[in-house]
Amino acid sequence: MTKKVDVRGARDMPPMAKSLGRMSWNLTGSWRNVTPVIDYEKCTLCMLCWKFCPDLAITCTEPPRIILDFCKGCGVCAEECPVKCIEMKEGL
Ligand code: SF4
Numbered sequence: 001m002t003k004k005v006d007v008r009g010a011r012d013m014p015p016m017a018k019s020l021g022r023m024s025w026n027l028t029g030s031w032r033n034v035t036p037v038i039d040y041e042k043c044t045l046c047m048l049c050w051k052f053c054p055d056l057a058i059t060c061t062e063p064p065r066i067i068l069d070f071c072k073g074c075g076v077c078a079e080e081c082p083v084k085c086i087e088m089k090e091g092l
């Protein structure tokens with residue numbers, strides 16, 4: 001069961017370029033050639049992946065889920081995950 005995470009406001013967001021909403025007319029998932037896969041055994045629910053995903057392709061839920069229609073495979077989430085539990089896999 002997923003649980004909604006409280007959003008405390010814009011001050012919690014990282015200083016980076018970011019979409020303000022998912023672009024339903026532009027399914028950036030079609031750009032992807034590698035796919036992030038979260039190891040939920042190691043995930044600490046810190047939500048940094050959600051904060052840093054530039055396309056809002058990660059849900060703000062516990063645990064976070066990746067919405068593949070919008071994930072372009074950039075790897076920012078895997079880079080920012082402090083416990084390195086997101087692996088970018090080919091062929092998904
Ligand atoms: S790879 Fe990660 S950061 Fe990049 S779009 Fe997909 S979910 Fe977002």
Ligand code: SF4
Binds near residue numbers: 038046
């Ligand atoms: S950044 Fe890593 S540890 Fe934090 S919620 Fe995302 S997957 Fe889990």
